[in-house]
Amino acid sequence: MNASPKEICREALRERILLQELTPGAELDEGRIAAEYGLSRTPLREVFQVLAGEGYLRLEVNRGARVASLELGTLRAFLQSAPLILATTARLAAEVRGGEELEGLKAAQLRFQAALDSGDDGAAGLADHGFHAQVGEMAANPYMLPALNRLLIDQTRLSRGLYSPGTKKERKLVKKAVQQHEALIAAIESGAPDQAADLALQHWELSRGHLEGALRPDPLPMVPVAPGEGAA
Incomplete structure (x- = not known):
């Protein structure tokens, strides 16, 4: 069974965060990531919510998503x-x-x-x-x-x-x-x-x-x- 674009995006972002290709504390460019993985804003935000629940991201009111910091x-x-x-x-x-x-x-x-x-x-x-x-x-x-x-x-x-x-x-x-x-x-x-x-x-x-x-x-x-x- 082929993975959906949301699943591909979710797994790719996990790996990019673990490898620090997306560095701790970095703000995610929602538009660029949506275009990169062929997603509209709503399913991308659903991906962000899942990753925030797992601890990969931090969602900020009126500021979007950031990679979890290492403070x-x-x-x-x-x-x-x-x-x-x-x-x-x-x-x-x-x-x-x-x-x-x-x-x-x-x-x-x-x-x-x-x-x-x-x-x-x-x-x-x-x-x-x-x-x-x-x-x-x-x-x-x-x-x-x-x-x-x-x-x-x-x-x-x-x-x-x-x-x-x-x-x-x-x-x-x-x-x-x-x-x-x-x-x-x-x-x-x-x-x-x-x-x-x-x-x-x-x-x-x-x-x-x-x-x-x-x-x-x-x-x-x-x-x-x-x-x-x-x-x-």
Whole structure:
């Protein structure tokens, strides 16, 4: 079944936000996007409403739609909440051990590995997003799933560059992430909730190191001042 223009637009905007092609806080040009996806204003606004409900956009009265920001308060809440949400979701997924959904998780891991092998950082980030979203689906908890999905939006946006490692240390971290995914699948499949929660926390710690590095870059080098310069 072919996707409708609304569905195509909705999925494309999700990906563009996750990849930061539409940057945090950016105002969306309603007319341009409507023309780009062949939509009139009414169905486009319906797309915006769905994405705002999911946490991708913020709708402003008389000002249209903006990409959800990554301001300080949001980042603090993200860093505080991530371990709890990720560990709880993994624990619940291991307790449920869904059959068909487990196969979906394994397929998501294959997509993640394929994206890494291709060297496409963006595709790998989206595949990692899909992997963790699938864990959330397996948890089958109507309260945790919205929280996880909202968390994953910011985690994916902040993870840009993680899957294009330039140093040996960074390549080891990516390899470790793959291994943690595989171990989490095994823990869920064997019905080991405590192990699944612990693996989710280990995986978060790996991601957190990258995120904190991105949020706290090295200072710019000092520019030498020639003798006599800067004096009043």
